[in-house]
Amino acid sequence: MSLNGARGDPVIAVDVMGGDHAPDEVLKGAIGAHRLGCNVILVGLPEVLKSGLHGLGSDLRAVGASEAIGMDEPVSHALRRKDSSLSVACKLVSSGAASAVVSAGNSGAIMGIALHQWGRLPGIDRPAFGSDFPSHKGSVFILDIGANPEVKVSNLIQFAVMGEVFVRLSRGIDTPRIALLSNGSEDSKGTKTIKEANEALRKLDIDFRGNVEGNSIFAGSVDVIVCDGFSGNVLVKSAEGAASEIFGLIKSELNRDFVSKVAAAGLRPAFERIKRRIDFEEYGGAPVLGVNNIMINCHGRSRAKAVTNAIILARQMAQERLVSRIGVALHEEGGEAGARRRLVRALHLRHGDT
Amino acid sequence: MSLNGARGDPVIAVDVMGGDHAPDEVLKGAIGAHRLGCNVILVGLPEVLKSGLHGLGSDLRAVGASEAIGMDEPVSHALRRKDSSLSVACKLVSSGAASAVVSAGNSGAIMGIALHQWGRLPGIDRPAFGSDFPSHKGSVFILDIGANPEVKVSNLIQFAVMGEVFVRLSRGIDTPRIALLSNGSEDSKGTKTIKEANEALRKLDIDFRGNVEGNSIFAGSVDVIVCDGFSGNVLVKSAEGAASEIFGLIKSELNRDFVSKVAAAGLRPAFERIKRRIDFEEYGGAPVLGVNNIMINCHGRSRAKAVTNAIILARQMAQERLVSRIGVALHEEGGEAGARRRLVRALHLRHGDT
Numbered sequence: 001m002s003l004n005g006a007r008g009d010p011v012i013a014v015d016v017m018g019g020d021h022a023p024d025e026v027l028k029g030a031i032g033a034h035r036l037g038c039n040v041i042l043v044g045l046p047e048v049l050k051s052g053l054h055g056l057g058s059d060l061r062a063v064g065a066s067e068a069i070g071m072d073e074p075v076s077h078a079l080r081r082k083d084s085s086l087s088v089a090c091k092l093v094s095s096g097a098a099s100a101v102v103s104a105g106n107s108g109a110i111m112g113i114a115l116h117q118w119g120r121l122p123g124i125d126r127p128a129f130g131s132d133f134p135s136h137k138g139s140v141f142i143l144d145i146g147a148n149p150e151v152k153v154s155n156l157i158q159f160a161v162m163g164e165v166f167v168r169l170s171r172g173i174d175t176p177r178i179a180l181l182s183n184g185s186e187d188s189k190g191t192k193t194i195k196e197a198n199e200a201l202r203k204l205d206i207d208f209r210g211n212v213e214g215n216s217i218f219a220g221s222v223d224v225i226v227c228d229g230f231s232g233n234v235l236v237k238s239a240e241g242a243a244s245e246i247f248g249l250i251k252s253e254l255n256r257d258f259v260s261k262v263a264a265a266g267l268r269p270a271f272e273r274i275k276r277r278i279d280f281e282e283y284g285g286a287p288v289l290g291v292n293n294i295m296i297n298c299h300g301r302s303r304a305k306a307v308t309n310a311i312i313l314a315r316q317m318a319q320e321r322l323v324s325r326i327g328v329a330l331h332e333e334g335g336e337a338g339a340r341r342r343l344v345r346a347l348h349l350r351h352g353d354t
Numbered sequence: 355m356s357l358n359g360a361r362g363d364p365v366i367a368v369d370v371m372g373g374d375h376a377p378d379e380v381l382k383g384a385i386g387a388h389r390l391g392c393n394v395i396l397v398g399l400p401e402v403l404k405s406g407l408h409g410l411g412s413d414l415r416a417v418g419a420s421e422a423i424g425m426d427e428p429v430s431h432a433l434r435r436k437d438s439s440l441s442v443a444c445k446l447v448s449s450g451a452a453s454a455v456v457s458a459g460n461s462g463a464i465m466g467i468a469l470h471q472w473g474r475l476p477g478i479d480r481p482a483f484g485s486d487f488p489s490h491k492g493s494v495f496i497l498d499i500g501a502n503p504e505v506k507v508s509n510l511i512q513f514a515v516m517g518e519v520f521v522r523l524s525r526g527i528d529t530p531r532i533a534l535l536s537n538g539s540e541d542s543k544g545t546k547t548i549k550e551a552n553e554a555l556r557k558l559d560i561d562f563r564g565n566v567e568g569n570s571i572f573a574g575s576v577d578v579i580v581c582d583g584f585s586g587n588v589l590v591k592s593a594e595g596a597a598s599e600i601f602g603l604i605k606s607e608l609n610r611d612f613v614s615k616v617a618a619a620g621l622r623p624a625f626e627r628i629k630r631r632i633d634f635e636e637y638g639g640a641p642v643l644g645v646n647n648i649m650i651n652c653h654g655r656s657r658a659k660a661v662t663n664a665i666i667l668a669r670q671m672a673q674e675r676l677v678s679r680i681g682v683a684l685h686e687e688g689g690e691a692g693a694r695r696r697l698v699r700a701l702h703l704r705h706g707d708t
Contacts, residue, residue: 072542074542136599136602149537149548150545150546182584183503183587184500188426188428189503190503190584191504191584194503194584213587213588214591214592214593214595215598217592217595218595218596218598218599229537230536230537230544230548230585231584231585231588233537233538233567234588234592235568235588235592237567237568238569238571238588238589238590238593239568239595239596240596241568241573242571242572242592242593242596242597242600243596243600245490245572246596246597246600246601246628247600248490250628253624253625254624256624260620260621260624263619263620263621265617266613266616267608267617270604270607270608270610270614271607274600277603
């Protein structure tokens, strides 16, 4: 196959079978990305692809797979299905036919299959789901948001280093400000693991700002928040829930009576701006950092817009060669200027070392 | 002293020295509660009490203490200060001169001094901070929101039982719906401790609804969310941060231009209703459940309104004799109808038992 570069642009393989609203919303999202110039190839069951694309009047390129992984299917089971849409999509990347995979499917299976087929970046024990979220002054990158419910100090250090490099390369911030999620801003707050990680991160040559609390997701005071996948997931979903509840209340209040409706009409542009600013769907999916190729995991509840944004993110990461550059920055000679030594040092540091 | 019952109403001892905005906002909050008919007694440094009350033109009753505990002071150190405002306030309860303590001070010291002076309820190994939060259909009680960053399965079971009894007695809900916070709603999601707690809670005679995610804080689908103090703290602070960010954005958008300002004027009542609905300050402080008297811990950042609401909550708990009734419901003969047996069973259940 010679799909890559057909339009001078990296090919993004999209798993059509994954997600609560698959295949329709995923197909719509892929078509949306295609219209914005992304080079997309769909992967799914032939009958689903055929009827879906026919229904939407699209002729996007597609590759067939014989199986679909269920949203709640155990990873061990998913790994045995060699011809699942997710597995076929990953193989397209392994063979060089595509540059990245986007899936809104089963997160455990996404992590498991990506690790199995692609392996991990040298120096990384446990890959993490990271994601950009809106903050007061732009966005904040949070990792891990769900891959590792339990972590060791060394995992948190590796997340900090991957987050540092990702934000530096993807956003062009020279020295990203890194923080550790805890239940209080003082160094003394947190679990034993968090307290030890705080101590270890202070010894690294990164701009470590200490502990932050859950409300810091929006404060804009740091660029990267490092956490275990359990509390990271709680952090992100709680903020999503609050935003969705408040917008729901606003909507019902503004439809309450005639005066409200008239006033609300005048404020529509203002509310649209606020919603766009806060809307988690605008922020695309979660890159799986630490595996050796580009994988974007969309929220299972993703609708078309979120899928489109995830595909755009995948294309940006591929164009910027972000995963290979993170690998280089982490380990090899000739890495990103100035960053290599301190990161190599960081990765070799374990709790108790000085 | 015979302060209790002077106005036929339980006396609430308020620690004037604790909190980021102490003493002024605490004093104002106490005066606000007094105006609403609460029987308040202040505890603090004599000079602070004198000048504060003079400045505010109030003559509330007060008891002097010679020391104030710092917000970041280690618990071990705070426990040695026998004449701190917090310690004196707790002694007023021990002696029967007051029925409850309200403090916005150092949470660790509040838990430590309450435990030291009052002891714990029989059957409870680790007390927890619980608090009501706004939800789609009323409110949800969450515990632990910060006392125990690390927990065992048995602690989570005890939190579930205390939450069940508290909500049943304080809100008159016959069978509160209980859930466990996790990083996914499936039973297979979570840390080892969460998975084991899920299994254990399924065996209890309570209405256990399984795992909920961070967005469930607002969903109104359960009455009690059980969690460790680390992720509970993240859960609550993330939602607070999101709400505060969104209201900030709305405020600035509505002041953006003339049309917005005019339209916003018409919507003021609607926004006031929304804000009241979501405002965390409306929900008072966090009762410390599991200690053997009534203690309400306000958020360190509490301003007057939050302090007033915490005092009102303390009075309700005292009037309803909630702590002693929880104790009775947990253990003694003649407890709340129907509840005793199943709770005694719950408390004796440990992971691995059937």
